[in-house]
Amino acid sequence: MHLFERFNRLFPVWAVLLAVVAAWQPQLFTGLAGSIKTLLVVIMFAMGLTLSKADFARVVKSPAPIAVGVALQFLIMPVAALAISRLLGLSDALTIGMVLVGATAGGTSSNVMTWLAGGRVALSVSMTMVSTLLSVVATPLLTLLLVGKSVDVPVAGMLTSIAQLVVVPILVGVIVNHWLGDRIARIEPALASLAMLAIVVIIAIVVALNAGRLATLGPIVALAVIAHNAVGLAGGYGLARALRFDERTARTIAFEVGLQNSGLAVALANQFFTATSALPGALFSVWHNVSGSLLAGAWKRRPAEDEPSPALQSR
Numbered sequence: 001m002h003l004f005e006r007f008n009r010l011f012p013v014w015a016v017l018l019a020v021v022a023a024w025q026p027q028l029f030t031g032l033a034g035s036i037k038t039l040l041v042v043i044m045f046a047m048g049l050t051l052s053k054a055d056f057a058r059v060v061k062s063p064a065p066i067a068v069g070v071a072l073q074f075l076i077m078p079v080a081a082l083a084i085s086r087l088l089g090l091s092d093a094l095t096i097g098m099v100l101v102g103a104t105a106g107g108t109s110s111n112v113m114t115w116l117a118g119g120r121v122a123l124s125v126s127m128t129m130v131s132t133l134l135s136v137v138a139t140p141l142l143t144l145l146l147v148g149k150s151v152d153v154p155v156a157g158m159l160t161s162i163a164q165l166v167v168v169p170i171l172v173g174v175i176v177n178h179w180l181g182d183r184i185a186r187i188e189p190a191l192a193s194l195a196m197l198a199i200v201v202i203i204a205i206v207v208a209l210n211a212g213r214l215a216t217l218g219p220i221v222a223l224a225v226i227a228h229n230a231v232g233l234a235g236g237y238g239l240a241r242a243l244r245f246d247e248r249t250a251r252t253i254a255f256e257v258g259l260q261n262s263g264l265a266v267a268l269a270n271q272f273f274t275a276t277s278a279l280p281g282a283l284f285s286v287w288h289n290v291s292g293s294l295l296a297g298a299w300k301r302r303p304a305e306d307e308p309s310p311a312l313q314s315r
Helices: 002-009 011-024 030-049 053-061 063-087 092-103 109-117 121-147 155-186 188-209 211-242 247-258 262-272 279-300
Strands: none
Touching (some): 002 188, 011 188, 011 211, 011 279, 030 121, 030 155, 155 262, 188 262, 211 247
């Protein structure tokens, strides 16, 4: 398993590398455009395989930090996405892409970065799980609320699509975990590698589909994505500390708010809007893993002094 763990730690490198290859030789990936939804199902199924009944029980035992983290997730990120898009004068297509990124749930990367930073992994998993399930309704409604006046937002179609792409594969994964939990625990690093590989391929496909527009759109979208991610990380951490959560919990909430399920944003943009709308999600997938890794490394070098709370033990 050491091979898989080393591969997982270098995820930002693989993401950047394949994105560069896709921009240079887009024909290698454009034919895979129809595979984006399938790849997302693989990611969600892999996440479901790592969830057990104990993860669901933790939601009941420590609801306060989970509720705060999820609330900040769906308040800070969608509003910040729209504000940054307006400030930078992005087109309607790119604004939709930004808002979709902001309106999705926390990404599985938040769980990895929390672990690397010495945060509360069980809390991170619980927040990701809850926000993912809520995203079935929250993502289409937030998108409608924020950009519905400028574009037609197919709420019913998005509801159905998210249920199929997210909830069903996660639930199937949880059921399989119930019966084969011990065996799955032994291959978790390999499952993480599979999910990360799927994310990297999604990034490459979207970059390839936008290869002709990267020279003009790339820099401004990259600036928007970096600002969006920074607002999420800083806002999640700052507000968690303001609400008197301990340092480890605040770090965990920061990752949950700042690191999005941008793969879902890409799939929705590609299905219901345009390839250009998928570009912010693809760049966010690259950048939030780079920024998350850097922040996790910095926090790992400054361990939190807070004593662990019994209700928030990380697994």
